[in-house]
Structure formats: structure tokens, C-alpha cells
Amino acid sequence: MIRTESLTKLFRTEEIETSALHNVTLGIQNGEFVAVMGPSGCGKSTLLNILGLLDSPSEGHYYFLGQDVSRASERQRANLRKANIGFVFQSFNLIDELTVFENVELPLYYLGMSPGMREQRVNEALERMGIIHRRNHFPQQLSGGQQQRVAIARAIIAAPGLILADEPTGNLDSAHGAEVMRLLNDLNEAGTTIVMVTHSVHDAEYAQRVVHLFDGHVVSENFTKGMVS
Numbered sequence: 001m002i003r004t005e006s007l008t009k010l011f012r013t014e015e016i017e018t019s020a021l022h023n024v025t026l027g028i029q030n031g032e033f034v035a036v037m038g039p040s041g042c043g044k045s046t047l048l049n050i051l052g053l054l055d056s057p058s059e060g061h062y063y064f065l066g067q068d069v070s071r072a073s074e075r076q077r078a079n080l081r082k083a084n085i086g087f088v089f090q091s092f093n094l095i096d097e098l099t100v101f102e103n104v105e106l107p108l109y110y111l112g113m114s115p116g117m118r119e120q121r122v123n124e125a126l127e128r129m130g131i132i133h134r135r136n137h138f139p140q141q142l143s144g145g146q147q148q149r150v151a152i153a154r155a156i157i158a159a160p161g162l163i164l165a166d167e168p169t170g171n172l173d174s175a176h177g178a179e180v181m182r183l184l185n186d187l188n189e190a191g192t193t194i195v196m197v198t199h200s201v202h203d204a205e206y207a208q209r210v211v212h213l214f215d216g217h218v219v220s221e222n223f224t225k226g227m228v229s
Contacts (some may be wrong), residue, residue, distance in 0.1 A: 003026075005061040026211065034194070092150070145172055209222070
């Protein structure tokens, strides 16, 4: 599904050039659950942004679904994103002015799906996440764990093959964090590929493989059995 070759990302200002990623070569297969770990500032979020087609590399190549998207235009990247990638963020990124239903519905609206089909798909996703009873509530009326379940419902609503999660339990207590990780684990067992940035060793145990970054380099990879609980 994902392959990078000598991926490099440079950020330039008038006075300084910073290398956020340097010669990152990585492959992720369909159905894998991969955790990316490393200290703050090591390039984890930069890598996730490139894998999610939110940014482009400065050098090297990124192949997504067999297509070299390293120099794709913003429109090309946007079309690939909305059809194939779901995002889960630490801060949930829900729209406060929209209800739970409307937040989850939004990706389907942009895909041009009919209202009747949108309603069916949203209700199914909310039911799957155990949040259907909150469909008419607003994000600020929900707990952190409930907000993250809504965010996951939004991420899976278009049935993407890939979910990118950036510190998905970072703003949650341990009980709600464990609940979110079980949901991600269930999605992976159902066939969804997941790449997750995390500082949590416990959360990383859910992954089958852990990639360690340091100063923009991949310094090690190790396989785990993956936690199912």
C-alpha cells in the first residue's frame, strides 16, 4: 500500500534550512498496523503528513497504492485522500457548530453521496462506534472518549483502506484511551491498514510493527505480536 524511497523533507527560511526527514525508506503492506515512535521533533508528524498526502517530500519518492505521488498536485492529492485515507487526531478536530451526525456526514457530502445513503452510512458508523444515541449532540456536550469515537466514525465513514492516527489517545485518560485503542485494533482486524504516531509504549503494543525515528532518520524497526484485548 505504502512505499517510500529516500524520503527527505526540508523546511527552509531565509536564515536556516532544517531537515525534518532524511532518506526515509519504508514499506507498509495492506492490513498492517504500524506504530511510529520517537522523541518530540524527530519527524513523526511530518512523516504522517506526507503519508496522508497533506504535504509533499522535498526529495525522494512516495508510492501510494502503486502510484508515485511524490510530485502530485494538491488537487490530485486531495482526490486520493478523500477516497482512500481517514485521519484521527489527538485534538479530535471536530467542528463545534455541527452535530455528531453532521461531523461524521461531512466526508460523504464532499464525495457527492445522496442524502439517503449518507444517513444510512452515518447511522451505521455511529452504531458501530457505540455513539448512535449522541447523534444530535454537539461535540462540547461529549466526553473526550466520546469525541474520539465520533472522530473515528468520521475517519471510517468513506470506508478508507488506510487510517492515519496522530497520538489518538494523547488527550484521553487511561480508560478512554484503552477504549479507543480497542476500536482501532478492531478496525485493523477487519482489514483496515493503520499507521499510528504515538509516544505510548502501551499503545504501540497494539501494532504488529514499531518504526523508531530519531532526528528524521529511521533508526530501528521491530515486530510485535500485536495486542488483542
